[in-house]
Amino acid sequence: MKKARVLVVDDENIIAWTLQEKLIKEGFEVRTVENGESAINSIKEDMPDLAFVDVFLPDIGGIQVLKEIISLNEEIPVIMVTGSGSVDTAVTAMKLGAYDYINKPFNLAEVAIIAKKAIESKRVSREVSWRLEKEKKTHSIGNIIGESKEIKGVLDMIQKIVQSDATTVLIEGESGTGKDLVGRAIHYTSRRSARPFMDINCTALPDTLVESELFGYEKGAFTDAKAKKVGLFELADGGSVLLDEIGDMPIATQTKLLKFIENKRFKRVGGASDIEVDVRIIAATNKNLKEEIKSGKFREDLYYRLKVIPIFIPPLRVRTGDILILANYFINKFNQEFRKDVKGLSSKAEKAILSYQWPGNVRELKNVIERAIILESKDKILIEHLPIEVVEGAPFKEEERQQQSNFTLPENGVPLEEVEKNLLIQALKKANGNQSKAAKLLSLSRYALRYRLKKIGYLKIDSTDSEIIQSV
Ligand SMILES: Nc1ncnc2c1ncn2[C@@H]1O[C@H](COP(=O)(O)OP(=O)(O)O)[C@@H](O)[C@H]1O
Ligand SMILES: [Mg+2]
Numbered sequence: 001m002k003k004a005r006v007l008v009v010d011d012e013n014i015i016a017w018t019l020q021e022k023l024i025k026e027g028f029e030v031r032t033v034e035n036g037e038s039a040i041n042s043i044k045e046d047m048p049d050l051a052f053v054d055v056f057l058p059d060i061g062g063i064q065v066l067k068e069i070i071s072l073n074e075e076i077p078v079i080m081v082t083g084s085g086s087v088d089t090a091v092t093a094m095k096l097g098a099y100d101y102i103n104k105p106f107n108l109a110e111v112a113i114i115a116k117k118a119i120e121s122k123r124v125s126r127e128v129s130w131r132l133e134k135e136k137k138t139h140s141i142g143n144i145i146g147e148s149k150e151i152k153g154v155l156d157m158i159q160k161i162v163q164s165d166a167t168t169v170l171i172e173g174e175s176g177t178g179k180d181l182v183g184r185a186i187h188y189t190s191r192r193s194a195r196p197f198m199d200i201n202c203t204a205l206p207d208t209l210v211e212s213e214l215f216g217y218e219k220g221a222f223t224d225a226k227a228k229k230v231g232l233f234e235l236a237d238g239g240s241v242l243l244d245e246i247g248d249m250p251i252a253t254q255t256k257l258l259k260f261i262e263n264k265r266f267k268r269v270g271g272a273s274d275i276e277v278d279v280r281i282i283a284a285t286n287k288n289l290k291e292e293i294k295s296g297k298f299r300e301d302l303y304y305r306l307k308v309i310p311i312f313i314p315p316l317r318v319r320t321g322d323i324l325i326l327a328n329y330f331i332n333k334f335n336q337e338f339r340k341d342v343k344g345l346s347s348k349a350e351k352a353i354l355s356y357q358w359p360g361n362v363r364e365l366k367n368v369i370e371r372a373i374i375l376e377s378k379d380k381i382l383i384e385h386l387p388i389e390v391v392e393g394a395p396f397k398e399e400e401r402q403q404q405s406n407f408t409l410p411e412n413g414v415p416l417e418e419v420e421k422n423l424l425i426q427a428l429k430k431a432n433g434n435q436s437k438a439a440k441l442l443s444l445s446r447y448a449l450r451y452r453l454k455k456i457g458y459l460k461i462d463s464t465d466s467e468i469i470q471s472v
Contacts, residue, residue, distance in 0.1 A: 140189060148319035
């Protein structure tokens with residue numbers, strides 16, 4: 001590792017020399033100057049990692065040198081060296097942004113510790129800002145790809161939201177449409193970006209845990225509460241919280257959430273005192289909340305409170321203009337990731353992805369392209385590199401359609417949807433719930449079957465892409 005460089009500014013030779021000896025022994029590279037002017041020149045020439053500055057210097061005072069260093073590079077920690085009886089100067093220096101101060105005569109062991117701490121804290125703060133920059137980059141609005149009017153509408157809405165600092169946002173859209181992506185982009189483009197972003201998936205947690213995760217609890221609030229726990233809202237103070245799958249939030253927690261949104265304060269579970277925090281709530285759902293309200297599972301007042309600013313991300317199948325743009329974006333991305341040089345899609349492959357319904361939306365498209373890039377290394381993505389359900393697109397093959405034609409319509413007619421539902425359920429029963437077998441019975445791809453099951457509400461895919469099958 002490169003040695004950390006220290007600048008020592010002191011006109012008393014004996015002090016400068018003692019400091020220098022000790023710091024060199026501790027592994028630092030040291031440069032010493034005797035007055036303020038040389039100190040400033042030296043810093044301009046060669047930024048040190050740390051500076052020791054005596055407050056009494058023959059020309060410019062140490063406080064002035066401190067100000068200059070901070071204006072040149074506020075990241076350099078400055079440790080002031082003060083004589084006894086200059087407490088006021090030390091306080092002034094700290095207020096101006098000095099990292100610390102040491103009193104003469106000083107303890108050399110202590111000096112070494114302070115120097116190391118200063119360097120370490122600078123390294124940590126650099127790392128934090130580097131990480132934040134990276135987070136901002138990976139979650140910026142620029143990563144939301146699409147040219148359709150629908151996506152442009154979403155982007156416009158995000159711009160408006162990030163300008164108004166405090167508003168609550170509701171993001172609606174099917175699984176895989178980009179709700180997480182949009183939620184993060186809102187946080188990382190807003191003024192809150194330097195503060196935490198937290199997210200919680202209400203489906204993934206048992207009902208009893210959602211409330212204590214969000215609001216925290218006091219020691220002894222319930223049997224297992226052996227110690228106090230700080231909740232997400234407190235941890236995210238100043239930042240944003242994404243409440244994913246809010247449709248699955250237990251009713252009691254919804255009530256507490258509504259109160260919190262209105263008063264900006266809450267009590268920990270089992271707590272007596274109010275805690276005030278400032279967070280932006282971003283709620284996301286793939287459920288139709290209006291339906292949930294009708295069936296009594298979601299509070300109507302909370303819905304309208306969240307919906308002050310709504311963002312609806314339409315499914316990919318209604319914005320077909322985005323399909324090829326996204327596909328090429330992912331080709332590029334995975335080419336880089338897997339060091340490949342795939343040139344694009346063949347015209348057949350292009351046609352297939354354009355006519356497919358994408359029930360899993362952008363997430364599914366991304367996975368399909370990732371797989372194709374793994375299978376193909378340099379030329380174009382061919383139809384063979386695509387999963388069967390994408391290629392099949394149309395569910396029936398011609399010969400099978402012929403066989404179906406001996407179906408007779410009942411005398412009084414029947415709604416087609418009912419016939420379909422009936423047959424889907426029959427097939428699943430006959431196949432003992434095995435989806436591939438049921439699909440075969442209906443000459444459907446497994447994917448097409450799943451799509452249909454989803455449409456009639458027998459199959460729900462949650463945000464982690466695991467499925468919840470309703471009993472048939
Ligand atoms: N418009 C888009 N541009 C680029 N990537 C997208 C877009 N929409 C979704 N994605 C990607 O698709 C995947 C699923 O998106 P996600 O935000 O997790 O969806 P959701 O939360 O709605 O289920 C993620 O990898 C995301 O980055
Ligand atoms: Mg999600």
